[in-house]
Amino acid sequence: MTLATKPLSSYIAVVFDFDDTLVPDTVDTLLESLDIDSLQFRRDRIQPLVDRGWDKILARFYAIIEESKRRENKITQEYLANFGKKLAPFDGVTEMFDRLRQSACAINPKVEVEFYLISCGMVEIARNNCIAPNFKAMWGCEFSYGKDGGIDFLKKLVTHTEKTRYLFQLAKGIDSAPKDDDDGKSFVYRDASAKELHVPLTQVIYVGDGSSDIPCFSLLNEQQGIALGVYKDSTAQDWSREVEISQSQRVINLASAEYSEDSELMRSLTLAVESLAKKISLLQLSVGE
Numbered sequence: 001m002t003l004a005t006k007p008l009s010s011y012i013a014v015v016f017d018f019d020d021t022l023v024p025d026t027v028d029t030l031l032e033s034l035d036i037d038s039l040q041f042r043r044d045r046i047q048p049l050v051d052r053g054w055d056k057i058l059a060r061f062y063a064i065i066e067e068s069k070r071r072e073n074k075i076t077q078e079y080l081a082n083f084g085k086k087l088a089p090f091d092g093v094t095e096m097f098d099r100l101r102q103s104a105c106a107i108n109p110k111v112e113v114e115f116y117l118i119s120c121g122m123v124e125i126a127r128n129n130c131i132a133p134n135f136k137a138m139w140g141c142e143f144s145y146g147k148d149g150g151i152d153f154l155k156k157l158v159t160h161t162e163k164t165r166y167l168f169q170l171a172k173g174i175d176s177a178p179k180d181d182d183d184g185k186s187f188v189y190r191d192a193s194a195k196e197l198h199v200p201l202t203q204v205i206y207v208g209d210g211s212s213d214i215p216c217f218s219l220l221n222e223q224q225g226i227a228l229g230v231y232k233d234s235t236a237q238d239w240s241r242e243v244e245i246s247q248s249q250r251v252i253n254l255a256s257a258e259y260s261e262d263s264e265l266m267r268s269l270t271l272a273v274e275s276l277a278k279k280i281s282l283l284q285l286s287v288g289e
Helices: 026-033 038-051 056-070 077-086 093-107 123-127 163-172 182-189 211-223 236-243 264-285
Strands: 011-016 112-122 137-145 151-156 204-208 226-231 253-256
Touching: 011 163, 011 264, 026 038, 026 056, 026 077, 026 112, 038 056, 056 137, 056 151, 077 123, 077 137, 093 112, 093 264, 112 123, 112 163, 123 137, 137 163, 163 204, 163 211, 204 211, 204 264, 211 226, 226 264, 253 264
Parallel strands: 011 112, 011 204, 112 137, 204 226, 226 253
Antiparallel strands: 137 151
């Protein structure tokens, strides 16, 4: 009789950051849509707050909210939604999802590839982007809107470190948290046996572009998942200098944020998915599937 040697999950989770990973930086492009010089705005409006001790994410959104109010609440939920619809992903992104699903299916038709997005940016933009239907869940910063529809305050903040919370959440199954569990926080950090997991972190691929992704890189290295770094408008050497990752935070590969079929990043993603699909196939042998 065949005996199971390890708990089995037939899911692979591919998790992406958003800004500068799948699309251009949304803060810069949003400001440019308002005819604002993004570099000057960052220098004159955001950096002074950071210099006074503000958290970088809060400083960024405070400055944007103040600018919106100065313009008679120009930035509304509708404005962000329309902006998200018009924002073009990087080359090859729209085709990437099916390519990765097909790669897994070719190895093992029983393997399912799920996509998730975890961002420190404006998730309202991501939810209205053309690629949104490919994601099982999206997490990011969210605004509260005033009576006139303009952005009024942040109602949800996702920090660099808190990104890891959502890796735990998807691992345990995003729909499994009790409804009275304070937004699932205690559920996320509660111990769970390997066979209770929806997808173990060993079967998670995380793709990100910078310092906000370092906690996720570190966690997946610790849990033997797969971390991939991407860079845009620079070189691999520039990225390594700017991000300053330690040994425990290193990515398994670093490539340009270009998703065409023959690009290095797409080859990396395909190999990562295929390797996990083969691992799942091996585990299936132990349960007689």
